[in-house]
Structure formats: structure tokens, C-alpha cells
Amino acid sequence: MIPPEIGQRIEAAQQAVRAQTGLLHREFGRAESKWKSDGTRVTTADIAISENIFRELGAQFSSDQYFSEESSHVGAPLPLTARFAWVLDPIDGTNNYALGIPHCAIGLALLEHGHPVYGVVYDLAGRQLIHGGPGVGVFCDERPARVRAGPLTAQSLIGFHSPYDKSYAPHATILAEKYKLRGLGSSTLHLAYVAAGLLNGVVDHNVKIWDIASAVPLVIAGGGQVDFLTSRPFPLRQFDLGMERIFYIAGSATTCVQLRGALGV
Numbered sequence: 001m002i003p004p005e006i007g008q009r010i011e012a013a014q015q016a017v018r019a020q021t022g023l024l025h026r027e028f029g030r031a032e033s034k035w036k037s038d039g040t041r042v043t044t045a046d047i048a049i050s051e052n053i054f055r056e057l058g059a060q061f062s063s064d065q066y067f068s069e070e071s072s073h074v075g076a077p078l079p080l081t082a083r084f085a086w087v088l089d090p091i092d093g094t095n096n097y098a099l100g101i102p103h104c105a106i107g108l109a110l111l112e113h114g115h116p117v118y119g120v121v122y123d124l125a126g127r128q129l130i131h132g133g134p135g136v137g138v139f140c141d142e143r144p145a146r147v148r149a150g151p152l153t154a155q156s157l158i159g160f161h162s163p164y165d166k167s168y169a170p171h172a173t174i175l176a177e178k179y180k181l182r183g184l185g186s187s188t189l190h191l192a193y194v195a196a197g198l199l200n201g202v203v204d205h206n207v208k209i210w211d212i213a214s215a216v217p218l219v220i221a222g223g224g225q226v227d228f229l230t231s232r233p234f235p236l237r238q239f240d241l242g243m244e245r246i247f248y249i250a251g252s253a254t255t256c257v258q259l260r261g262a263l264g265v
Helices: 004-018 021-026 044-060 094-099 170-178 187-195 216-221 253-263
Strands: 033-035 041-043 065-068 084-092 105-112 115-123 128-133 137-140 143-145 157-160 180-182 201-207 225-228 246-251
Touching: 004 044, 004 084, 004 105, 004 115, 004 128, 021 044, 041 044, 041 094, 044 065, 044 084, 044 105, 084 094, 084 187, 105 187, 115 187, 115 216, 128 187, 128 216, 137 216, 157 170, 157 187, 170 180, 170 201, 170 253, 187 201, 187 216, 187 246, 201 253, 216 225, 225 253, 246 253
Parallel strands: 065 084, 157 180, 157 201
Antiparallel strands: 033 041, 084 105, 105 115, 115 128, 128 137, 137 143, 201 246, 225 246
């Protein structure tokens, strides 16, 4: 049984994200954009979606905390003090979105005591809501999904980003020699697609907490795991826009063992 206080938030999260899909599609490839000081892109749609989702949730759950990649907060990290907190990436894959490349997503995570317990990801390209959490399961709209089991083969698909830290660039060669790589330009979708059984696994060196918070509970709910090779981000104790990048591997237990063995990590 899902506790009522969590069940209410799950329902509200799905409704809040679905309510923004019209705006997301309408402004796709059209929204005005600019480059932020950290070298990432932001559009007017990112800001509007962030404000709209948190306005809707905040009206229902005023005691919760709300953290977004597009937060206007600057300065010291913000501590998590509430039982429930929300972490939002209003558009993951903003560069794709601004250019009219459809691999992008809204990613909303519900955290309880700093642990992600439910995630809602709207996949613009697939026009589907991928959602779920531990003890609940993972669903593509209403269809149950699972992480792909079994050993990796030469035909397996592995999500991979060009590393920000170029010392990791040799990983691309190692993986390309063994598997088939897919670089979608959206960390949220890479991980959500592992949960949905579309990708076998993912290796990513570039992410920050808002990129993956919504999809980590999906992978766990789908029978997979997320191995953090840098410090573990959960339970989240503070929200820091200037945080260090996270290096992780995800997939089934067998997939994670194979990927870590291939990369020597």
C-alpha cells in the first residue's frame, strides 16, 4: 500500500507534468534561448515550465521544498529540511529543444528524507510519460516496463555522453568496441530509457542532481541499479547549483558488472 501522503503527491506530480506538455510541444524549436554563465542553455520555456509546475504543486503541498535547475537562487547551497522535497529539470536536453531536436524531457522527482521515491519523466520524442518508483513499478503511460536483464552482447545499446572531463574520453573507445553507443543529448532520457527497457545500460560522467533525480527511482523500480562512481548523491542533503558532476553507471546488476569491468572502475 502506498501511504496517502505519497499517493497524493504521485497523482499531483503526474498531473502537473502533463499540464505542461502542451507548452513544451508548442515552443519546441521556437522558444527564445540564451547561454548561462555555466555554459548551459536556457529557454523561456524552461523558466515557464519550472514556475508553472512548482506553482501547482506548491498550492497543494505548501510545507514541501522545491528545487529546480532554473532556480533564481544564487549563493550558498540550500539545505533540505522538509520531509518531502521536489527536484525538477524543466527541460533536460535544452540545447536539443532550442534547436528542434526532439530528444528532451521534463523530469520531476519526489524525494522523501532526501531519497528519490518517485519520478515522472515526459519524453517529448516518444510523447509518453515514463513514471514510477520503488514498490510501485515503472510505467510508460499505463504499460508496465522493466530494465533489460541478461548479459550484454555486441548488439546491446549503451547510452553515453561526450565527457565534460576529457580524461574520460577513452571510455568511448572501450564501449564502442564492445557495444552500440547512443548519445541522445538528454541524461534524463538515457536513464529513463534504461528503466523502460529501451537501452541496456548507460555510462555518464556529466550529470548533476536535477538531470537524474527523476529517473533514478524509475531504474530501481524496473529491477535495475544505479552505481555512483563519484560520491553518492542520495540521500540529498543540500541543493547546490554549483555542484560537481556525477559519474555513474546504470542497468541490470549484470550489466553494471560488465560495464564496470570493461571500464576498469
